[in-house]
Amino acid sequence: MAESSGSPHRLLYKQVGSPPWKEAFRQGCLERMRNSRHRLLARYRQAGGGTPGKASDRFLVQEVMEEEWNSLKSVENCPEALFQLGLPEDLAVLQDIEQELCDEEKSIISEYEKSLQFDENCLNSMLAEWEANPLICPVCIKYNLRIMNSVVMCPCGLHIPFHSPELTEQKLRAYLEDNVNEHSAHCPHTPEFSVTGGTEEKPSLLMSCLACDTWAVIL
Numbered sequence: 001m002a003e004s005s006g007s008p009h010r011l012l013y014k015q016v017g018s019p020p021w022k023e024a025f026r027q028g029c030l031e032r033m034r035n036s037r038h039r040l041l042a043r044y045r046q047a048g049g050g051t052p053g054k055a056s057d058r059f060l061v062q063e064v065m066e067e068e069w070n071s072l073k074s075v076e077n078c079p080e081a082l083f084q085l086g087l088p089e090d091l092a093v094l095q096d097i098e099q100e101l102c103d104e105e106k107s108i109i110s111e112y113e114k115s116l117q118f119d120e121n122c123l124n125s126m127l128a129e130w131e132a133n134p135l136i137c138p139v140c141i142k143y144n145l146r147i148m149n150s151v152v153m154c155p156c157g158l159h160i161p162f163h164s165p166e167l168t169e170q171k172l173r174a175y176l177e178d179n180v181n182e183h184s185a186h187c188p189h190t191p192e193f194s195v196t197g198g199t200e201e202k203p204s205l206l207m208s209c210l211a212c213d214t215w216a217v218i219l
Contacts, residue, residue, distance in 0.1 A: 021072065026097045028068045033104050036060055040105060041112055061101045065094075122190045127177065135169045138176055138193035138205070145169065152205075152219060158195055160203050160219050172219075179207055179218055187212040 033040070043059040134144040140156035147153075147169055152160045183191050189211035197203035208215035 022093050025068060025072055026093075026100070028072065029064055029097055029101055030104060032064050032068050033060065033101055034108075036064060037108055040108055044109055044112070058102055059105065061098060061105060064101060065098065116188045119189045123180070123184060127180065135173050138207075139195060145172065147172065158205075160195065160205055162219055176218065179216060183207070183209060183214070187214070193218070 040060050137145045137154040143155040191207050191209040196206050205219040
């Protein structure tokens with residue numbers, strides 16, 4: 001994320017002659033926070049979301065600072081200054097780094113929420129297409145599905161024999177919608193559809209989701 005160069009606190013450890021461990025600690029904390037994205041989002045989801053930026057919503061800031069602090073102290077030739085903190089400028093630097101981590105955490109969560117919103121919009125759009133139009137093929141999301149002689153087919157190449165005279169387009173639409181809605185009840189991401197099988201194996205319609213690592217045979 002972009003860094004502001006006007007912070008008086010940050011200038012303290014960028015001045016000529018300032019101990020290099022302060023900038024190393026800052027960079028280490030930011031890198032550790034970025035590498036902890038999955039851990040942060042898991043913590044965020046467990047908390048049921050929230051408003052990033054509030055003190056109570058600092059999910060990993062203190063944890064990341066402590067981990068990086070211990071890591072820095074454990075290296076060989078550790079500066080003695082690390083064990084002698086207490087000067088006002090030292091505390092100001094730590095406060096400034098803490099605020100940077102809060103901003104980075106807020107940015108990661110905001111990006112995640114935008115991704116969720118995009119997936120939700122795609123899902124709603126797909127369901128709306130299915131309701132407003134003839135049965136849209138879930139694989140290509142372009143052409144209409146047809147059922148002829150107990151075979152589900154689409155101009156995109158989908159061709160699945162389904163030996164049941166009771167299968168209609170209305171029933172297939174309801175079955176697809178039920179599976180998508182069931183998936184969305186536990187995962188906010190949009191599932192994908194594909195056809196599996198080859199010449200020696202009966203082709204099947206598969207619904208899968210990389211985000212939650214699940215799959216189901218639809219037909």
